[in-house]
Structure formats: C-alpha cells, structure tokens
Amino acid sequence: MLIRKPSDIRPSEITSRENYLNRRQFMQAGAIAGGTLLAPAALGAIVPEERRSRLPDVRESAFSTDATPNSYDDITTYNNFYEFGTGKDDPVVYARDFEPRPWTITVEGHAEKTGTFDFDDFMRPFDLEERIYRMRCVEAWSMVIPWVGISLASVVKHLQPTSRAKYVAFETLNDPTRMPGVRRRVLDWPYREGLTIAEAMNPLPILAVGLYGEVLPNQNGAPIRLVVPWKYGFKGIKSIVGIRFTEKQPPCSWNEAQPREYGFYANVNPKVAHPRWSQARERRIGAGVFASKQETLMFNGYGEHVAHLYEGLDLRRNF
Numbered sequence: 273m274l275i276r277k278p279s280d281i282r283p284s285e286i287t288s289r290e291n292y293l294n295r296r297q298f299m300q301a302g303a304i305a306g307g308t309l310l311a312p313a314a315l316g317a318i319v320p321e322e323r324r325s326r327l328p329d330v331r332e333s334a335f336s337t338d339a340t341p342n343s344y345d346d347i348t349t350y351n352n353f354y355e356f357g358t359g360k361d362d363p364v365v366y367a368r369d370f371e372p373r374p375w376t377i378t379v380e381g382h383a384e385k386t387g388t389f390d391f392d393d394f395m396r397p398f399d400l401e402e403r404i405y406r407m408r409c410v411e412a413w414s415m416v417i418p419w420v421g422i423s424l425a426s427v428v429k430h431l432q433p434t435s436r437a438k439y440v441a442f443e444t445l446n447d448p449t450r451m452p453g454v455r456r457r458v459l460d461w462p463y464r465e466g467l468t469i470a471e472a473m474n475p476l477p478i479l480a481v482g483l484y485g486e487v488l489p490n491q492n493g494a495p496i497r498l499v500v501p502w503k504y505g506f507k508g509i510k511s512i513v514g515i516r517f518t519e520k521q522p523p524c525s526w527n528e529a530q531p532r533e534y535g536f537y538a539n540v541n542p543k544v545a546h547p548r549w550s551q552a553r554e555r556r557i558g559a560g561v562f563a564s565k566q567e568t569l570m571f572n573g574y575g576e577h578v579a580h581l582y583e584g585l586d587l588r589r590n591f
C-alpha cells in the first residue's frame with residue numbers, strides 16, 4: 273500500500289545534516305557561553321511542534337561512528353512499525369497523533385527491582401548519551417542514526433537481575449484504540465523481543481528516547497525503544513511497556529511468525545543468506561537510486577565489541 277506523506281511536509285521544512293550540525297555547534301556554543309539551551313529552530317513538520325523538544329544534558333559517546341547520519345526526513349518517514357501499518361510510509365502518517373504520555377514500564381521476573389514505574393521515574397537514574405550508530409535492516413537497507421538514549425547495561429544493573437535471569441524480554445504496548453495496526457493480526461501482538469543477559473550487559477545496546485538531539489518521534493518508537501547496532505533492525509523493539517528477566521529464551525515476534533527466516537539472535541551476518549535474499553550487501557537509504565550498494569559487515573561492523581559473545585556458537589544455525 274502506498275500512502276503519500278502528509279501534504280503539509282515541504283522539502284524546505286526538512287532539516288539537512290548541514291543545518292543540524294550548524295544548529296548543534298550553535299547550541300553547544302550557547303551552552304558554553306550562557307549555560308542555557310534555546311528552543312530548536314524548526315526541524316520540519318513531520319513531527320507536530322508540541323512533541324518536538326530538545327533533550328537536555330546529552331553527552332556525546334565514544335561509541336559513535338563518524339559516518340554521516342541520514343537526514344531527519346529519511347529516519348522519520350521510512351519506518352517499520354506494524355502497530356501503525358505495514359507500509360514503510362504508514363507510521364509517519366498513522367502514528368502522528370499517538371500520545372506517548374502518560375507511560376509506564378513494568379519490570380517483572382528474576383530481578384530485585386520489579387514493579388510498575390512511571391516513565392520519568394524510570395529514566396531518572398540514567399545519563400543521556402548521543403550515539404551515532406550504523407543500523408542494518410534485514411531487508412537489506414541501512415541507515416546511520418544519531419540516537420539519544422541510555423545504556424541498557426546500566427538499566428539492567430540498576431534493576432539487579434538475580435542469578436536465575438538468563439534473558440531479558442521486552443514487550444510493546446498493545447492498544448488497538450491507539451494503534452490502528454494491531455486491529456489486524458499481521459503479528460501475534462504484542463510485539464516482543466529479547467536478548468541474552470550477556471548481550472544486554474554489553475556496552476553497545478541503548479534504550480533510545482530521542483534522535484537528532486530531540487525527543488523520539490512516535491514513528492521511531494516513542495517514548496522508548498531498544499537499539500542494538502550489531503543486530504538486524506527487527507530486534508529494536510519500539511514503544512516498550514514491559515521488561516521481564518527470564519530463565520528461558522523468550523518468544524520474539526518475528527521468530528514466532530517465521531522461524532525459518534528470523535532467528536532469536538538476528539546478528540547481522542553477510543555470510544548467511546536470508547531464505548529469500550542475499551545478506552551480503554546493503555543499500556544506504558538516502559544515497560540515491562544510482563548509488564552502488566555497499567558490502568555488509570559481520571556484526572554490522574561492531575565485531576570487536578561483540579564477537580566474543582558468540583564464541584563456540586554456530587552462527588549459521590543460530591541465526
């Protein structure tokens with residue numbers, strides 16, 4: 273299904289990377305000089321004005337790639353978020369009026385700190401960081417995204433899993449009144465994902481609450497979503513309401529829907545073809561139709577940080 277972007281989005285309203293970087297330098301200068309941050313210049317009409325606010329006190333992270341990030345337009349108009357439709361251009365339209373507040377996160381299972389937490393209370397102990405990550409989708413496209421988030425490892429440590437916790441499971445909101453896509457059973461809702469505890473304790477994964485220095489747009493998983501840069505995009509579960517520490521491998525939506533095509537691990541692996549396409553190369557969104565595809569890197573290029581997690585595991589069988 274092809275749905276046009278809202279007619280009120282004019283190309284001139286979409287921020288280029290140059291504008292973003294200029295604005296960032298300007299704001300950093302402002303922060304140094306005066307200690308206060310000004311409201312941002314318009315980033316575009318894609319996200320309603322009242323939802324768009326700058327996140328305060330964001331540190332830059334040493335884990336960032338120096339690859340050029342995709343534009344705000346690419347990142348917020350070409351999305352997978354089946355709760356708001358199965359087309360790439362559905363979420364920008366159908367998530368537009370989604371209200372990600374009030375929001376709670378329920379922590380259950382084998383951990384000392386369990387319970388239901390208001391989103392702001394949940395976030396309070398953690399520092400916000402900007403991490404520019406290469407992202408690779410299973411459908412063979414990729415983007416570079418300047419996320420803002422908190423370290424998942426810090427969150428896990430804070431929640432104090434017990435020795436019985438071997439996995440961390442995540443669950444998305446399942447609300448047909450606010451998410452039109454869940455009225456159709458394209459997946460067994462709610463959307464679910466999981467990581468091993470060792471993966472979750474690795475320094476790379478973040479729970480993202482923003483991008484381009486601003487509050488996360490609805491279509492990208494507001495108010496909080498997972499980002500695991502060495503895994504295919506489908507592991508990056510959006511709009512999280514539940515975290516559970518489990519002994520057994522938790523169910524994951526795509527693995528349950530099509531186990532031959534989508535594994536629990538979902539590590540980016542150019543050597544193992546998806547049953548319907550090769551995974552050896554990728555198309556960078558926004559590079560233009562004539563741009564050549566690029567080689568896909570094992571673990572999406574993050575091998576030095578994560579390859580040790582899979583020593584002794586046959587990654588052809590455990591895909």
Ligand code: MTE
Binds near residue numbers: 352354409491508
């Ligand atoms: N999370 C939920 N709840 N529902 C979804 O349909 N799609 C996944 C993932 N997280 C999805 C989800 C897939 S397939 C991808 S590629 C990424 O979100 C896309 O994230 P993005 O739209 O921010 O690029």
